[in-house]
Amino acid sequence: MLKNYLKTAFRNLLKNRLHAFINITGLAAGMAVAMLIGLWIRDELTYDRYNKNYDRIAQVMQNQSFNGSIRSWTAMPYPVGEAVRNNCGNYFSAVIMSSWTQTRLLSAGEKKFIKEGNFMEPQGPEMLDLQMISGSRTALDDPHSILLSASLAKTFFGDADPLGKIIRVDNKQDVKVAGVFKDLPHNSAFADMTFMAPWKLMLETDTWIRGTTGSWGSNSFQLFVQVADHVSMEQASAVIRDLKRKYISEAEAASKQPVLFLHPMREWHLYESFENGVNTGGRIELVWLFGIIGGFVLLLACINFMNLSTARSEKRAKEVGIRKTIGSLRGQLVAQFFIESLLVVMLALGCSLLLVQLLLPVFNDMAGKQVHIPWSNPLFWTGILSGSLLTGLMAGSYPALYLSAFRPVKVLKGTFRAGRWAAMPRKMLVVGQFTVSIILIIGTIIVFRQVQHARDRPMGYNYDRLVMMEMLTYDIYDHFATIRQELQSAGAVTEMALSSSPVTESWSTEGDFTWEGKDPAQSVDFPFTIVSYEFGKTVGWRFREGRDFSAAFATDSAAFVINESAVRFMGLEKPVGAVIKWGGKPYTVIGVIRDMITESPYRQVRPSIFAMTKPPDSYVILKLDPKMSARTALAKIGAVFKQYSPAQPFDYQFVDEEYARKFDTETRIGKLASSFAILAIFISCLGLFGMALFMAEQRTKEIGIRKVLGASVLNLWHLLSGEFLLLVLIALVIAAPIAYYGMQRWLEGYEYRTAISWWIFAATGIGALLIALVTVSGQSVRAALINPVKSLRTE
Template identity: 50%
Template sequence: MLPNYLKLAWRNLIKNKLYSFINVGGLSLGLMVAILVGLWIHDELTFDRYHENASHIAQVMRNQTVNGEVTTAPSVPIPLATELRTTYGSEFKRVVLAWWGSKHSLAHGNQVFAKFGKFMSPEAPDMLSLRMKQGSRNGLKDPASILLSESTAEALFGDEPPLGKVLMIDNAITVSVTGVYEDLPANSSFAEVRFIAPWDLYAVSTGWIAEAKDSWSNTSFEIFVETIPTANVADVSEKIKPILSEKNQDGSTTKPELFLHPMRRWHLFSEFENGVSTGGGIQFLWLFGSIGFFVLLLACINFVNLSTARSFNRAKEVGIRKAVGSKRGQLVGQFLGESLLVAGLAYVLAVLLAFLVMPLFNQVASKSISIPWTNLYFWLTGIGFTLLTGILAGSYPALYLSSFQPVKVLTGGGASMRSRRGLLAPRQILVVLQFTVSIILIIGTAVIFQQIRHAKNRPLGFDRNGLITLMPNSPRYAPHREAIRQELLATSSVTELAESASPTTETRSKNGGFGWTGKSSDLQTNFTTTAVSHEFGRTVGWQFKAGRDFSRQFASDSMGLVINQTAARFMGFADPVGETVTWKGEDFDLKFRVLGVIEDMVMDSPYEPVEPAIFFIGPRIGKFVTLRLDSRQSPHQSLAVIETVLKKHLPDSPFDYTFVDEEYDYKFRSEERTGQLTVAFSVLAILISCLGLFGLATFTAQQRTKEIGIRKVLGASVSSIMALLSKDFLKLVLIALVIASPIAWYFMDQWLTDFAYHVDISWWVFALAGLLAVGIALITVGYQSVRAALMNPVESLRSE
């Protein structure tokens, strides 16, 4: 019986090529989206699962209250690590102290590379369950050791055995390679880490860390922990909550509280608001999961619509088969067989399409996903999903077609009218649903890109064009600082350069302990603080609202401050210039004078308000060097000149630079990725909807052939016939626009509330979506309308 069903199904597909193409093509596009989104969701849900102990790994984080607002940060003090090991040692299997990952130069002979790495306690390799290619995880117990990723070892040593080889980190730290580990996958929080070196080595080689090793107020470090298998992370988190308040004398004012943020929540739940986890990547998971579902739903709607529409043509077939003894169950089986055959063909085509577009999808989504050809679960899931899709999409047409009464069908009585009454409304509802989803996607895409453009056009308070940032990472830089500066300025490539403790597009330090005349004793301070050289403002292009910039002509400027407008408002100064600001720390009490006030400089998220910021001349700068290129010379030529000067003075340091405008644009990557993927899915959704609309328009034109012929004989014009065939579909599109607009407004308004600096949804977005939807519908239906209207009435009215 089954072979006969498949044979009949195949004959029907071949006989009706247009409808088969629409069904198979539309469903394959829907399944392709489902495959891509499914693999993307799997990649997101398995983030950090590479690490065997992921369910027991957590990062120690802290909440603190400043002026009634709770802020969350992953930075903690050094002595906390010892406290966790001793007082709470029964709860933890491993406690790993770490310094923030950043780029460092690795040199071996003539090979010099800038690689991203971390300095961590020796327990880190075991905690992260690194898969060692050479050496062992215990390699970091040697205080002068380094573990390299496989790709880094290959870049440095080629085919030579790396173990025992000597490297120089930042031309200052000599280490020996004690292990090589497998590169971590892209869906690991440590994917960028290309080397791991001992924490103690970094602490010894960095003088100021020695000052912080016993300080509970210097919260500049990271701590990762692995709890014992029997411990409950939430319970342990509650136990360690009061440590900072008990140890830190300032605990009574900021009320610091510790908590553990589990590794399995790092990626999807990375955002905190008022001390509570509010989401993160999980929003994108729900967003694209929903889009994938609805795109597939649109393809299934096409199948249902076209199958029920074609029921008129198959009514006699059903009647004859019933008259000769076919049971309803057999007819249902046949029609479901056809549906499953379409779904199966669509799935094969969908897998092929997914394979072809995967490189482009990975590029847009910033992923490294591939089709898991050898994974049995992938095929079982795909086949099961396809069977489910085929059954769900074919159930209604099968049940409806098999319900025809043979007497009425074969005598021609009532079948046509009942089909119209019974199917017209459901089919219209499904078309409205299709275009409702498509219009929502169009509106969402427009709002996303409007928000990105709004944020990109935000006044930055500095000129990011023509700026590059370098990280010298060499002890040779300090003694050659002035020589490098003078030689670069003497070229026609650089107009100014300056140093800073943070890059131009990021703030890395926050401090309290500030005071000024008139400050309320209840007001708590938490300013972003950046140490800079005198020329920093001129280099980046500060825009002064009052006062002046730092100047080397005034020795007193070493105790001067430049503040932003937000800081001036926070301090309550009508005229801040000349005011005295005190800064009191654990072992210092300094007095500064405000030299100038600048426009707010957007250094962090372009979507968030600028925080109160203070810039000062710092004793420890030079980590980041910012240069302004001369616009009269091409960047390529300028970079070549700069590299020559730097190589002359720092021959063992790689020429590693970034363009500030590119770094700033990188801040939009998440939203731009969302927009690009939404555009792609919107196009596919519209294409699928248009395929269905085209099929229905074709069928409608065929059903009304004689009506059109009669109208033409009676004098109807081509335009009136086109309007007759198009108006019903346009009504459905307009209804979809009315339904989609409030739904889209609600969800996009909710999305925009995540950004403090955001655009207002404009009316023209809905008008644009409506015009696009109507235009697309007209183009889709128009071809069949024109074709039907131009048909010779003699051919239309000729009787069989």
């Protein structure tokens, strides 16, 4: 019996090839989109879940009041780890101080690489559940050991056994490879960690840390904890809440109001955003957004399938009548229609799997992921097969249950009519399709406008031909004047400078500033960058008033250059010449620059201060000479750097490329949304084409009669196309307010945001109408051109 059902189903598909193609193509596209989004969501939701301690690990964070608002930080002072152990040790099975995941110069023999890793206390490997290939997790007890990832070990030593081999860190300390761990998954907070070194080693190599060991004001490290089995995350968070207040002055506690709390590992990735001390979500909003988009795109495909299935089924009423007359039972007819529906769905599923496999490299590149189809995962197959089964049953339910109930006498006499309202559900579904498609298009346009709006924002400096490089040894700093002179003489650079932070970031903030008119109870925290004399000329500072630092003025070591936001925040009427005290020592403002974007381009620039209080030994900034090609200039710079700093590879970044990374998330959202919007329109148009084809077939005799009575091709085109254009217009009216509300809410997450202009809705509406018009016009004109004699002889 099943064989006969399948044979009949295949014959029906071959008989109606065009409708079958539309059904399978649309459904396959929808399934493919849903599958890709499902893989993306799975990747997001499984962040850090490789770790067996996932539910017990947290990062200690702090809320502090600065500049009139509460800021949430992951940065911790050095003594906080010991304080947590001494005061709350019973609540935690591990308390681990850690550096940030930072770049370090690693060398072994002639091989030198700049790699990212962490310095952690000895329990770090156990807490992060490192899977050791060789060596031991307890190796960090030895302050002169190091653990390498499998990929880094292979980079250094190939297939040779790395255990016991010597690696030099920052050209200062030799350490022994004591273990090799499996590379951490890409969807992990520590995915970039290629090595783990002992916390004590960092104390030996980074001398500046020694001055922070007793300071509760220097927030420069991270603190991770593993909550004890008998303690809840909430209990542990509550017990450390006021710990910091015990170790700082009453005045500082009153002004900064520090509060410690735990941020669980399960929330690091998806709930990473804090506003005014409150967790406001984060990437979880993207998960919901793309989940909804995936559901709607799949729904569009299902709507097409159901629409065309129900429309075509009305033409099979006579078939049902004949089969029932010759003895077919209703159950057999129901089974036949369901088998046909499921066959189409399964063919579409096969096509969608092939499509996903082909698109995965492009999708991963666009989304910044490394997802793959989990062929061996039973849950994956259970999900897609059950979803496909449900889709087939839904689409086949109308013909199976409705048509199989017809009385054969009524059908064969020709008295059966679908009814004037039979097409209404299909029209509503078409409206729903285009409503979703129009919302996606409007949303995509607004996302790209927001990115462009931020890109067009004045940056406060000129990043053209600007290059920066982190200094991991002191060699370049020690020979700075000589290197600068050689590069300028060679025509490679026009200027060169030093800085304590990269141009595109603010690595350090400072407080303890006072000025005339400041409220003594107010606590402040300003981005604070130490620079060399040449920094302003190198990056192209734009002065509003005053002057730049200059070697001609010995007093500039006690001077500040501040930005416009600092002037406004401090309320300085005459900023140049104003005195700002820092730590009780007076500094004179010599210049005011335009706001320089060093943090998020979507937020207001914070009050910032630039100074020359100590040697800036973190970054070297170079302005390439436009008279020389960038490739030639970089080759010359690399040769000179190698001469004076042979231990460090010449690893540089273009400032414009680093600045562009600030838009990565929004750009990816825009690219993905635009791809899904195009597919949504494609699926909707497939359905529209199928419906136009069906209506033209259904009204063949009517078209012939109208032509005989004198109707022109234009009249008939209007008759067949007008109804569909009206449906798209209704969809636009429904979609516009929904899209406006949703995107307005999304834009509220950005302080610096674009406006939602009326032309976006007008352009989208006109575009949707034109697309719909092109889709249905071909079929409408073709039907209108048929010879009426042929039309009237169809029966």
